[in-house]
Amino acid sequence: MTTVAAPYAGTALDRVDGPEKVTGRARYAYEHAPDDLAYAVVVQSTIARGEVRAVDADSVLQLPGIIATIWHENAPRVAPIEDAELTVLQSPRVAYRGQVVAVVVAETIESATEAARLLRVDYQVEPHDVELRADHPGMYRPDHVNPDYATDSELGDPEAALGYAPVVVDATYSTPAQHHNPIEPHATVALWDADGLTLYDSTQSASAVRATIAPLFGLPQERVRVVSPYVGGGFGSKGAPHAQVVLAALAAKQVGRPVKLAATRRQMFAVTGYRTPTVQRVRLGADEDGRLSAIVHEAFEQTATVKEFAEQTTVVTRMMYAAPHRRTSHRLVRLDVPVPTWMRAPGETPGMFALESAMDELAVACGIDPVELRVRNEPTVDPERGLPFSSRNLVACLREGAARFGWAGRDPEPGVRRRGRMLIGTGVASSTYPVYRLPSEATARAEPGGGFTVRIAAADIGTGARTVLTQIAADALGVPPAQVRMEVGDSALPRASVAGGSSGTASWGTAVVRACEALTDALHRRAGDVPPGGLEASVDTAEELRAQRPFSRHAYGAQFAEVGVDVDTGEVRVLRLLGAFAAGRIINPKTARSQFIGGMTMGLSMALFEESVMDVEFGDYLNRDLAQYHVAACADVRDVDAFWIEEEDPDLNPMGSKGIGEIGIVGTAAAVANAVHHATGLRVRDLPIRLDRLIGRAV
């Protein structure tokens, strides 16, 4: 594979949609207002398990402005697809507290809200079970873990190797449930007409929403159109459609008018996904020099009864470090809880908190510098798959990061550095994220009046995808970016993969490059002459992707943290974070930097704050707003910086790029936790690192 010459890739092009966004001209899903619009508000179950017996629909229909109350007895039927999260209002079963049991449609949002508040729903209540425990008797082995990894893996004889190992770390870590909380809540405007169904939706994949929703309503795909040009963040929660999309379409069908429906912030804590809590046991066996002989990583997680989602928490351990004896596993329990889903590097994020904390514990146990320990366990090939790495610059990230952070000469002794009333410590953790590339289609078009239009149903969820694809297209066409008009965010455009798995630029970029190359060829054949109707070329990358050579493809990084822990209060403040990354060619240093430091900020937030608290008695997550679910505030984010290492990898894609959307969060929490240990001598194995996890101990 050859990479194209790239005069614009690598430059800090300003966001091409910046002016639209800052002037308010960019219209988000909720801002679409077709004529004759009605408003829908959902009613959520107030029990965690049981059945809806009756809904007193008539009494609210008497209220002014109410058009319809829809529940399982009168809802339009949908096809019984496998994804039961989406077959809403089809049965009386209640599978978790907060599940939608009815929808009220009204002339105004205020009327609908009030009617939803007043609607009486009678339940038959059953006892619920919402508590994740590693020893839960309902633990089972899922068939596979997200997206399609083997549930377990084993090489050699890890138990025996642990028995022989001179140094063993055996520790259990936990991470809490976490909610994505994009700033734009999930919203859908649904409109039925003679052509079929149009959805203005906030999604990470217009193509996927169309492909999922069409069969639900018995429609061919071409009769569903999903329009989603601007999205205010997703973090995985908009990666697949959730109930609100179906509810909006159902309601619009029922009332024969366009319907607008948005989840409120509080509703989002039940109906738009979250990250499962995890309990993870990590065992490391090593010799006195820190060379690993055994790695065992076992994860225990929850899923919903409605739908299985198996977070791939220990998959990352299969490729991270060399060791002859190894095992990873995942066990799930089905609880009466909302449906978990992808969230900010699913798998790697919780998994690397545990693995990288355990590596720090091993460094302490062996008396070896934690940077050195990681370097010492660097594999030459993918340790479980046996494949060569297309490129792997973890060691360079660790070394260069350490140099820039000022790691050299670090005194490993914990709990001895004071600055005023603060104990100071530093920590390091590795970071990684797989390189995914998914089939996509694109069309490039030479316009008769000059300039080019490139179309693909990609999603710019705030990442800068529209801008980066413009750069990629400009290079492929050999023209300045100003001559390229990029159209994304509409299922009527050529089908594209999801903005997820940090795969967008690689997947869509490949399609864009190939479409532009095909167009360039076509233009060449016409000696540059553009016909009056314009000239188009379309491609599908499925075949190219099938033909790609087998490699272990991952991006890598190293996270360095300095923390201060107040000796009186246990308050932890992250004084400095530095991320070093090796992620192929960086196409736009400006948007890339935002991606890296944004991910690191989320990692800081995960380390210290984010926690969805399960109310065991009632069965819901109870801190359902941003005053109670803490994300990092500006004052928490003091000095966060990232840089990257030049990396040439010809076995990736035409751009030579790796995904950068999620790697920033991976390992960050472990770096912070390791720094807290260095500062205080206290090992916090349960996130978040709240002050009460320190105050009662040595501080």
Place this chain on the structure above:
Amino acid sequence: MRPFAYERAADARSAVAARAAGAADGAGAVYLGGGTNLVDLMRLGVVSPGVLVDVTRLPSDGVEETAGGGLLIGAAMRNSDLAAHPLVRRRYPMLTQAVVAGASGQIRNMATVGGNLLQRTRCSYFQDVTKPCNKRAPGSGCPARNGDHRNLAVIGQSEACVATHPSDMAVPLAALGAVVHIEGPGGARQVPMPGLHRLPGDTPERDTVLEPGDLITAVELPPLPFAARSRYRKVRDRASFAFAVVSVAAALDVEDGMVKDCRIALGGVAHIPWRAERAESALRGSPATEAAFAQAAAEELAQATPLPHNAFKVPLARNVVVRTLLDLVEAS
């Protein structure tokens, strides 16, 4: 939709009259300050008043000096303006520090002094109308006792309620013994802090001693020269925009190494801003040393009755009291 009437009062008398009229209609009338808490509670369905009497345009929105060196703060004064006022900053620095430690700049720009005192607990059960809460629905029960109470009360709570008062501003006001001026249907009266707020007992639905229709018109800060060296320390789960886990407002008058006088109040630990009277009396006349501070804090906190998930607040409060007093000694 849920309709409500909105009226804007020009002065305290007409505000009280407007509220009484609304109440007489059976609609339920409440005063509206900055709305930074009330409007949220209306959206949540926790309260649904029929009439909002806007008291933010009342003339009492500034700071006046009183005879003897105190200050009279208008109840309609915005929190940001209070914190920034030069006399407040000079004479009562812990009050400025407390106000700016609360909420965000935008919220402080809206919130009023009177409204800040009367904000409701942020207990998640209180805010969720689908669950029991004795404060919101008397007699329905308190799930927090066995549920999530990590950030709830450790002193003075009852079987019926373990809520905390969320205000930062109220903590130094309690330490100062600020006097709350009230205009009510029965005339004007004054209540000294911390007596405005009440412990939950069997009637947690009542946060304060205010009677229906009472309007806070001003808060009077008594002269207290040694409060010019005072401090507010807030411990919180993130560096800004979070309610106190524990906070301390303290002023210390030290002469020749001995504590001549002191004022201490705690936030985040009780249903009221908690005046640490036991600690204060233990300290008056004692040496200004870490040991004495620790002893005083221990005496105050001996009455704590924490729940399983908030027991950490007791050593935390002790540490913060001691550290704040030591900081004041070191600064003097």
